[in-house]
Every structure is written in C-alpha cells, then in structure tokens.
Amino acid sequence: MAAHRRLIRRTAIAVTAGAAALVLAACSSDGGGHDMGSMNSDSSPSATASAKAGAHNDQDVSFAKEMIQHHRQAVSMADLAADRASSQDVKDLATKIKGAQDPEIKTMSGWLTSWGEEVPEDMSSSMPGMDHDMSSSMPGMMSSDDMDKLEKASGTEFDKMFLEMMVEHHEGAVEMAKMQKADGKYGPATKLADDVITAQTAEIKEMNKMLGKS
CATH class of the missing domain: 1.20.1260.10 (Ferritin, core subunit, four-helix bundle)
Structure with missing residues (x-):
C-alpha cells in the first residue's frame, strides 16, 4: 500500500509539472505574438499613412x-x-x-x-x-x-x-x-x-x- 501511494504521488507531481510547463509555454507564445502584432499594428499603418499623405x-x-x-x-x-x-x-x-x-x-x-x-x-x-x-x-x-x-x-x-x-x-x-x-x-x-x-x-x-x- 505504501509503495502504491508513493507511485500515485509521483504521478500527480509529474502531471502537475507538465501542466505548469504547458501554461508557461502558452503564456510565452501569446505574449510574444501579441507584442509583434501590436508592433506591426502601431507602426506599419502610421508609416504607410504618412508616406501616402506626402506621396507625389x-x-x-x-x-x-x-x-x-x-x-x-x-x-x-x-x-x-x-x-x-x-x-x-x-x-x-x-x-x-x-x-x-x-x-x-x-x-x-x-x-x-x-x-x-x-x-x-x-x-x-x-x-x-x-x-x-x-x-x-x-x-x-x-x-x-x-x-x-x-x-x-x-x-x-x-x-x-x-x-x-x-x-x-x-x-x-x-x-x-x-x-x-x-x-x-x-x-x-x-x-x-x-x-x-x-x-x-x-x-x-x-x-x-x-x-x-x-
């Protein structure tokens, strides 16, 4: 019984660590994607608009x-x-x-x-x-x-x-x-x-x- 409980405890810890790793990876991916998107949306349209306004x-x-x-x-x-x-x-x-x-x-x-x-x-x-x-x-x-x-x-x-x-x-x-x-x-x-x-x-x-x- 004691060995069985230790096995269950190790399995639970492994699952919890894996889930945490997945959450961190997802956050990192979302954050990076958002930053790039924000950079593009903030700079590209304004630069394009500026160029268009003065284009001749x-x-x-x-x-x-x-x-x-x-x-x-x-x-x-x-x-x-x-x-x-x-x-x-x-x-x-x-x-x-x-x-x-x-x-x-x-x-x-x-x-x-x-x-x-x-x-x-x-x-x-x-x-x-x-x-x-x-x-x-x-x-x-x-x-x-x-x-x-x-x-x-x-x-x-x-x-x-x-x-x-x-x-x-x-x-x-x-x-x-x-x-x-x-x-x-x-x-x-x-x-x-x-x-x-x-x-x-x-x-x-x-x-x-x-x-x-x-």
Missing part, C-alpha cells in the same frame, strides 16, 4: 510649378481691370478671379517647398512680359504682346479683350487640371485640379454670356 510624382511637381505661373498671369490680368474696365460685371469677375487664385498660388508654393522643390520666381513685377514669354508653352497663356495690348486698352475695348483673353486662359487651366487628374499622385493637388475645373468652367460660361456668345 513628377506630374504633381509640374502641375504646381506651371499652375503657379498660370495663376500669376490671371491675377496680373485681373489687377488691370480695376482702373481700365468700364463694366462693373467685369470688375467684379476680376476681383473674384484674384480672390480665388491668390490663395491657390500660396498653397501650391507650400507644396513645392515641402517637397524640396523651387518655387518659380515671380518676375512679372520687375520685368513685365518676361514670365509670359517664358511660360508661353502652357495652354492658354498670353504672350507678352497680348499683355501689352491689354494694359494699353480701356473702357469697352478693355472689357471685350479681357473677357476673350480670360476665356482662353481659363480653358488652358482646365486642360492642365485634367492632365493632373489623369497622371498626378498627390491627393491635395488632384483635389485642387478638381476645384479649378469646376470654378473656371463656370466662369468660362459666365464670360461667354457677357460676350453675347451664349
């Missing part, structure tokens, strides 16, 4: 640089309307264009700076006409001669010339914005392209109506 390509850079110069010319044209236009509607439209495009120039300049790219130099104030000629390859940009003619015009002649030029200018901007939507990668730039298409398409219709074309 050559099209985004080109869009920002070219649209900045495109907008600058539109703002220069709008500035002329204040003391040359005879129509209050033309003056109001010019104010609207300037009010929309000035902030967009600042926004796009900020993107370029954050990407380590140079913001195009604004030479329109010191060297009239030069920026227009340098950017003449962009859709809808006026030449230096066009800008000179607009600057010399006044009254109803200015109104008509301004509207015709700005329609062409806006059509060019819409074309550039569509290229950005097709090939761009940076979300905010594509969103701005959408805004340009919406706003300037509406203004084209408005200007054509003022010209009696629709």
Whole structure:
C-alpha cells in the first residue's frame, strides 16, 4: 500500500509539472505574438499613412510649378481691370478671379517647398512680359504682346479683350487640371485640379454670356 501511494504521488507531481510547463509555454507564445502584432499594428499603418499623405510624382511637381505661373498671369490680368474696365460685371469677375487664385498660388508654393522643390520666381513685377514669354508653352497663356495690348486698352475695348483673353486662359487651366487628374499622385493637388475645373468652367460660361456668345 505504501509503495502504491508513493507511485500515485509521483504521478500527480509529474502531471502537475507538465501542466505548469504547458501554461508557461502558452503564456510565452501569446505574449510574444501579441507584442509583434501590436508592433506591426502601431507602426506599419502610421508609416504607410504618412508616406501616402506626402506621396507625389513628377506630374504633381509640374502641375504646381506651371499652375503657379498660370495663376500669376490671371491675377496680373485681373489687377488691370480695376482702373481700365468700364463694366462693373467685369470688375467684379476680376476681383473674384484674384480672390480665388491668390490663395491657390500660396498653397501650391507650400507644396513645392515641402517637397524640396523651387518655387518659380515671380518676375512679372520687375520685368513685365518676361514670365509670359517664358511660360508661353502652357495652354492658354498670353504672350507678352497680348499683355501689352491689354494694359494699353480701356473702357469697352478693355472689357471685350479681357473677357476673350480670360476665356482662353481659363480653358488652358482646365486642360492642365485634367492632365493632373489623369497622371498626378498627390491627393491635395488632384483635389485642387478638381476645384479649378469646376470654378473656371463656370466662369468660362459666365464670360461667354457677357460676350453675347451664349
């Protein structure tokens, strides 16, 4: 009987030790798995989100640089309307264009700076006409001669010339914005392209109506 009890006691101890070992192994496995999962879930998505937020390509850079110069010319044209236009509607439209495009120039300049790219130099104030000629390859940009003619015009002649030029200018901007939507990668730039298409398409219709074309 004594030998039998000792056998039972040894068996119980062995079973208990084995169970404890299994529990420790399970805890170790769960803890390690949780830590790795936590590390992955904490770092990978945030890193991916960060990369996605700043991801851009050559099209985004080109869009920002070219649209900045495109907008600058539109703002220069709008500035002329204040003391040359005879129509209050033309003056109001010019104010609207300037009010929309000035902030967009600042926004796009900020993107370029954050990407380590140079913001195009604004030479329109010191060297009239030069920026227009340098950017003449962009859709809808006026030449230096066009800008000179607009600057010399006044009254109803200015109104008509301004509207015709700005329609062409806006059509060019819409074309550039569509290229950005097709090939761009940076979300905010594509969103701005959408805004340009919406706003300037509406203004084209408005200007054509003022010209009696629709």
